[in-house]
Amino acid sequence: MSAIEFYDTRTRSRRAFAPITPGHVRMYSCGPTVYGPPHIGNLRSRLFSDLLKRFLLSEGFRVTHVINITDVGHLVSDADEGEDKIEAAARRTGKSAEEIAAHYTQVWRDDGAAVNCLPPEHNPKATEHIPEQIDLAKRLEAGGYLYRIEDGLYFDTSRFPRYAELAHLDLAGQAEGARIGVTAGKRNPADFAVWKFAEAGVQRQQEWDSPWGRGFPGWHLECSAMADRYLGHHFDIHTGGIDLASVHHTNEVAQSECGYGVHPWVEFWMHNEFLDMGSEKMSKSKGNVRTLSDLVEKGVDPLAFRYFFLQAHYRQQQSFSDEAIQSAATGYRRLQAVARELGVADAAAGEPTWGAEEAAAVAELRARFRAALADDLNAPKAMAVVWEVARHDRLSPAARRDLLRGFDAVLGLRLGEARLAVADESGQDPRIDGLLAERQAAKKARNFAEADRIRDALKAEGIEIVDTPAGPEWRRGKPA
RNA sequence: GGCGGCGUGGCCAAGUGGUAAGGCAUGAGCCUGCAAAGCUCUGACCCCCGGUUCGAAUCCGGGCGCCGCCUCCA
Structure with a gap:
């Protein structure tokens, strides 16, 4: 069997993967900031981490997967200024910050379930881990990495020589650019807030006492603190959208490596590319985000979106359009028809038996499917094998059923299951x-x-x- | 200004040195009272120009075009 290889952003290379603790993979995925509905781009990230997890499980690893819920501290704009997103949404709607967070956390979970993502082993909320965050901030303060200015406690990036490592940043070059806003008092443009002070006269719904005064944690802090709480100082995989690499993840690394005294903090950084929305580019400010519910309203099965996702490699931008999702839906429907006919989901089907020749063919197909995923999670290549099996005219139905059943443990398409989609039950009226x-x-x-x-x-x-x-x-x- | 990616048949998309996976759509046929579904068959000068090589979609150089990040963003 070929080795599993994953592409790692930090080293910009594909490397053989093996967990730090043999047999046990610990992974962290950046989850949602729950101030609005997740869009289909967010869903791509979720599906990516789920595919990764399912593949690792199919390889026999035990997997501990953590996905955070950021329900405080994510600021609306620029570096470390502006309003907290959740507070802003609360003010806008007249609801409490807790209500906003609870509502969108539920939407996020429902969407994940609809596309058949396995629930993470831990799904911690930032607001429920304030002590862990304060602890990390104290460690950083003790190490001399922080300094205090008027609006908060900041991390001094110049104290961390490897700051630019993960995203291969050219800090000097960036500083010359026009797009870096500089907060008054910051020592370096890249410095970021670890703890923000509650402004005098401004009543926040979410604020806590800390050794530095009342306030709330900076956006990046919760990921470092919660990853540490559930996965330890040093773990295997950290995933997220490619956009998070240069700021959020870079800052997470700085906090974690300095606070916990480790390097590397994470062995593999895996980032998924964006969905390319073409002309209808999603933008929250334009209010034209596409959500899973939008697709469902148009009659698209949520799992057809999962099928769509599997058709492109996760590190490639994937073009999204109505035509593209509709063709995926058609392909998914046909694959389901085959799977149902074969009885892929029928528990009754016993152990398949076949002769030596067929056994060899089955083993070969299984190996190719597995090799595709071991090759930096090449899902489209694996899907080609799926179709080969679906349309195979020489293998016995039992062999094809068994193969598809095994494949689906990784794909999560619920192959062969009667789906209650828009329209299944006949004979009920x-x-x-x-x-x-x-x-x-x-x-x-x-x-x-x-x-x-x-x-x-x-x-x-x-x-x-x-x-x-x-x-x-x-x-x-x-x-x- | 810095960092990064992409350009493969109508659409989506694998393939990173030996002459192009897969899905969808199209067209033809089978089936059907007609449809639908299903089944069979059906299509590629791999953006352009140079170069390296016995051999390049794949490597190098130069163009053109598109996209992402550097600011909240998956």
């Missing part, structure tokens, strides 16, 4: 079933005009009739 019977009778009498009339009438209601070898079925889609 007496009126429609009655009309269907009438149509059958008309067909039998070769009165096709009447048969088609019934079909058209139902279609006008958004109900589609499909004749199958087993008889007519109907399903309710969206009204045309």
